[in-house]
Amino acid sequence: MHTPIRIGIVGYGNLGRGVESAIAKNADMTLVGVFTRRDPASVAPRHPDTRVFAHDELEARADEIDVLVLCGGSKSDLPLQSPALAAHFTIVDSFDTHARIPEHFTAVDAAARAGATTAVISTGWDPGMFSINRVIGEALLPDGDTYTFWGRGLSQGHSDAIRGVAGVAGGVQYTVPSDAAVDAVRAGTRPVLSTRQKHTRECFVVLEAGADAATVREAIVTMPHYFDEYDTTVTFISAEELARDHAAMPHGGFVIRSGSTGDGNAQVIEYGLTLASNPEFTASVLVAYARAAHRLHAAGQHGAHTVFDIAPGLLSPKSPEALRAELL
Amino acid sequence: MHTPIRIGIVGYGNLGRGVESAIAKNADMTLVGVFTRRDPASVAPRHPDTRVFAHDELEARADEIDVLVLCGGSKSDLPLQSPALAAHFTIVDSFDTHARIPEHFTAVDAAARAGATTAVISTGWDPGMFSINRVIGEALLPDGDTYTFWGRGLSQGHSDAIRGVAGVAGGVQYTVPSDAAVDAVRAGTRPVLSTRQKHTRECFVVLEAGADAATVREAIVTMPHYFDEYDTTVTFISAEELARDHAAMPHGGFVIRSGSTGDGNAQVIEYGLTLASNPEFTASVLVAYARAAHRLHAAGQHGAHTVFDIAPGLLSPKSPEALRAELL
Numbered sequence: 001m002h003t004p005i006r007i008g009i010v011g012y013g014n015l016g017r018g019v020e021s022a023i024a025k026n027a028d029m030t031l032v033g034v035f036t037r038r039d040p041a042s043v044a045p046r047h048p049d050t051r052v053f054a055h056d057e058l059e060a061r062a063d064e065i066d067v068l069v070l071c072g073g074s075k076s077d078l079p080l081q082s083p084a085l086a087a088h089f090t091i092v093d094s095f096d097t098h099a100r101i102p103e104h105f106t107a108v109d110a111a112a113r114a115g116a117t118t119a120v121i122s123t124g125w126d127p128g129m130f131s132i133n134r135v136i137g138e139a140l141l142p143d144g145d146t147y148t149f150w151g152r153g154l155s156q157g158h159s160d161a162i163r164g165v166a167g168v169a170g171g172v173q174y175t176v177p178s179d180a181a182v183d184a185v186r187a188g189t190r191p192v193l194s195t196r197q198k199h200t201r202e203c204f205v206v207l208e209a210g211a212d213a214a215t216v217r218e219a220i221v222t223m224p225h226y227f228d229e230y231d232t233t234v235t236f237i238s239a240e241e242l243a244r245d246h247a248a249m250p251h252g253g254f255v256i257r258s259g260s261t262g263d264g265n266a267q268v269i270e271y272g273l274t275l276a277s278n279p280e281f282t283a284s285v286l287v288a289y290a291r292a293a294h295r296l297h298a299a300g301q302h303g304a305h306t307v308f309d310i311a312p313g314l315l316s317p318k319s320p321e322a323l324r325a326e327l328l
Numbered sequence: 329m330h331t332p333i334r335i336g337i338v339g340y341g342n343l344g345r346g347v348e349s350a351i352a353k354n355a356d357m358t359l360v361g362v363f364t365r366r367d368p369a370s371v372a373p374r375h376p377d378t379r380v381f382a383h384d385e386l387e388a389r390a391d392e393i394d395v396l397v398l399c400g401g402s403k404s405d406l407p408l409q410s411p412a413l414a415a416h417f418t419i420v421d422s423f424d425t426h427a428r429i430p431e432h433f434t435a436v437d438a439a440a441r442a443g444a445t446t447a448v449i450s451t452g453w454d455p456g457m458f459s460i461n462r463v464i465g466e467a468l469l470p471d472g473d474t475y476t477f478w479g480r481g482l483s484q485g486h487s488d489a490i491r492g493v494a495g496v497a498g499g500v501q502y503t504v505p506s507d508a509a510v511d512a513v514r515a516g517t518r519p520v521l522s523t524r525q526k527h528t529r530e531c532f533v534v535l536e537a538g539a540d541a542a543t544v545r546e547a548i549v550t551m552p553h554y555f556d557e558y559d560t561t562v563t564f565i566s567a568e569e570l571a572r573d574h575a576a577m578p579h580g581g582f583v584i585r586s587g588s589t590g591d592g593n594a595q596v597i598e599y600g601l602t603l604a605s606n607p608e609f610t611a612s613v614l615v616a617y618a619r620a621a622h623r624l625h626a627a628g629q630h631g632a633h634t635v636f637d638i639a640p641g642l643l644s645p646k647s648p649e650a651l652r653a654e655l656l
Contacts, residue, residue: 021590025470102653127656129464129597132640134655136457139616139643140609142353188602261612262349265604269457272600274516276593281468284589288467306641308651312460313636315467321430323636327462328429328455 004030005294007287008065008089010055010081012036014249015094016071017046018283026287028317032064062088066297067290070094071283079104083111086119086304090297092290094124094282101127101306109304118297119304123289124282125273126150130255132307133271137257141267144259147185149177149198153251153278161226162203165219167211170239172246174202177253185256188266201232204246206239251278288315332358333622334392335615336417338383338409339399340364342577343422345374346611347397354615356645360392390416394625395618398422399611407432411439414447414632418625420618422452422610429455429634437632446625447632451617452610453601454478458583460635461599465585469595472587475513477505477526481579481606489554490531493547495539498567500574502530505581513584516594529560532574534567579606616643 007023009016012034023031024047033051036043040052053061058068068085070093072078078095085091086108095104101122112119122128126148134146151174158173181198184191203220207213217234221227237245254272261267275281289307292314296305313323335351337344340362351359352375361379364371368380381389386396396413398421400406406423413419414436423432429450440447450456454476462474479502486501509526512519531548535541545562549555565573582600589595603609617635620642624633641651 018590025589098656101656102649105652122656129468131656135640135644135651136616138655139619139640139645140457140612186602188604261353261608262346262605265608266602267604267609267612268602270598270600270602272598274514274594274596274598276516276595277590280589280593281595284468284595288464291467306648306652306656308641308644308648308656309639311637311639312463312467313634316463316636317467320634320636323463324433324634325430327466328426328450328459328634328636 002028004028005291006030006032006064006066007290008032008058008061008068009034009071010058010068010085011071011077012038012043012045012052013071014279015283015286018277018280019069019071019287020046020050021280022284022287026291026317028291029287032061035068058085059088065089067092067294069286069290071286079107082119082121083107086111086117087115088117090118090293092120092123092286092293094128094286095122096124096127098127105304105306113303116302118293118302120289120293120296120310121304121306123307124285125275126253128282128285128307129271129273130253133255133257133269135308137255137259137269140269141257141259141261143261144257144267145190147193147198147256147258148253149182149185149256150253151175151177151199151251153253153275154246154249158201158203158226161223162205162220165216165223167208167216167219169206169208169211170242171203171205172242173204176200176202182254185258186268186270188258188268190258195229196231199230201227201230203232203234204237204242205234206242207236248276249278251275251281291315291317330356332356333619334358334360334394335618336360336386336389336393336396337362337399338386338396338413339405340366340371340373340380341399342607343611343614344399346605346608347399347614348374348378349608350612350615354619354645356619357615360389363396386413387416393417395420395622397614397618399614407435410447410449411435414439414445415443416445418446418621420448420451420614420621422456422614423450424452424455426455433632433634441631444630446621446630448617448621448624448638449632449634451635452613453603454581456610456613456635457599457601458581461583461585461597463636465583465587465597468597469585469587469589471589472585472595473518475521475526475584475586476581477510477584478581479503479505479527479579481581481603482574482577486529486531486554489551490533490548493544493551495536495544495547497534497536497539498570499531499533500570501532504528504530510582513586514596514598516586516596518586523557524559527558529555529558531560531562532565532570533562534570535564576604577606579603579609619643619645
């Protein structure tokens with residue numbers, strides 16, 4: 001065993017807790033600690049041995065850290081944190097605002113090149129594992145169509161949107177792929193599918209005292225961008241039911257490439273995830289890419305990278321020889 | 329569009345024909361021709377424009393070729409051809425004798441380094457796409473188990489074994505994953521499965537005139553290595569039925585990684601293939617890796633590589649910028 005890879009966690013929500021757990025499952029890694037902008041004394045880590053530091057201590061502890069895993073949000077944290085920290089540290093992030101990835105890449109790449117560090121951005125499962133399968137599917141079957149389905153799973157963004165509706169005391173939203181659409185795609189018929197045909201949305205809502213159910217339902221199902229293009233169901237439940245039945249964070253989905261080779265032979269590639277915990281799986285992906293980032297940095301590969309730039313073998317703790325002998 | 333990648337095909341069976349078709353679907357490639365050890369005049373290519381050359385012409389045409397796709401067999405062709413041709417050409421092969429991959433890698437690596445060429449060995453779907461998913465699955469979920477299922481599909485090796493039995497005029501064998509085993513794995517229960525529990529084998533056999541069905545059946549189902557560890561069914565059919573119903577070469581299967589994160593959250597990753605034509609899909613993979621081999625060679629990355637060493641983006645004709653903007 002070589003010297004363990006020393007990891008720092010920046011930000012300690014569900015994702016940060018997932019990274020803490022994932023590091024414990026990887027014998028070639030060690031956790032330096034959690035760095036938080038909150039009062040460190042107010043943060044109770046999952047494992048009692050985990051040290052919690054103030055975010056401001058990062059620079060002073062730079063010599064103790066090989067890779068920082070950034071666990072902040074894509075909306076306001078990562079656009080600032082990733083370039084700022086990449087100037088001094090090798091980092092991994094899960095920036096997932098698809099439309100803004102090119103500008104995020106550019107900003108992080110400039111910082112990492114200037115600082116002679118290595119950054120892996122936008123990893124996780126989508127973007128991340130799903131993206132890899134979109135690229136490989138298209139490359140293997142150029143005469144084909146790619147379909148991405150999400151769910152059944154809890155959508156944080158749509159749950160937030162529900163909770164912003166007047167009269168709503170709490171709620172969650174599940175994204176559900178439509179069986180008929182999935183079956184048609186799996187059969188290799190390459191259907192053209194509308195947004196409405198691909199997914200439905202299931203909302204479980206707790207009303208505020210005195211709120212009108214019909215008004216709340218209408219406000220949700222007609223909400224632009226979030227619900228108006230989907231068939232949406234709204235089920236009203238009690239606060240107790242919400243806490244009891246909807247606290248888990250399952251998710252998943254699949255990427256299907258359906259194509260044709262030769263004289264019309266149908267070929268279907270499917271990659272699917274069934275996740276009991278979305279943040280813990282995303283964390284597991286981040287940790288594997290932290291290993292790759294550390295190796296790329298050791299090899300002098302500075303600058304920003306995405307999952308598209310990283311060979312699969314770099315994710316594994318095993319040597320290339322062992323991988324060829326055991327898993328090829 | 330840059331100058332097309334110029335591909336030569338070595339060997340022209342089902343796989344070579346698949347490569348010929350796949351190149352036609354990739355706008356950034358052009359086919360130099362097929363190189364055969366048979367009399368070129370005796371080979372009828374799938375596309376009338378395809379040129380057929382004698383194998384001996386390879387050296388004289390080296391300047392016209394960027395990558396050779398080797399389409400011979402793993403038993404006797406590739407162990408000799410891959411190192412011999414890697415000495416002078418950038419090559420891709422589908423060497424699939426899993427136990428002998430390390431020695432094949434060593435031989436090809438030495439030849440390619442000496443010749444300043446690039447080789448990608450053992451690509452296709454297993455080894456190949458399935459191998460990538462075994463490695464990534466294990467890296468993401470270190471606390472887990474990996475399951476590989478094959479089929480439903482025609483097994484060439486087992487079909488050959490049937491045809492070697494006394495009294496058999498013809499026949500094919502399908503490998504079939506057991507539904508109960510697959511369901512248990514998908515459910516995340518991480519079952520321990522015996523060989524017999526994972527797959528069944530279905531044989532369709534044409535008897536020679538006068539052969540005894542019971543004797544033939546017994547010889548097949550008790551055959552060591554091939555059938556004795558499986559539940560095997562033997563169905564006797566006519567030569568006409570064999571030709572009519574069993575000429576296609578479907579295959580597929582799936583790699584499932586079932587693991588646990590955090591305090592016992594079940595996470596399941598599944599990669600599956602449903603292939604109407606096994607050789608055409610393998611050919612499609614070879615062609616995508618020919619693109620990667622060409623790029624690696626241009627970047628001065630000489631020697632042997634496997635799918636574990638090759639970043640996904642190298643398989644795509646699109647630029648890194650386009651991939652980030654469109655598919656991440």
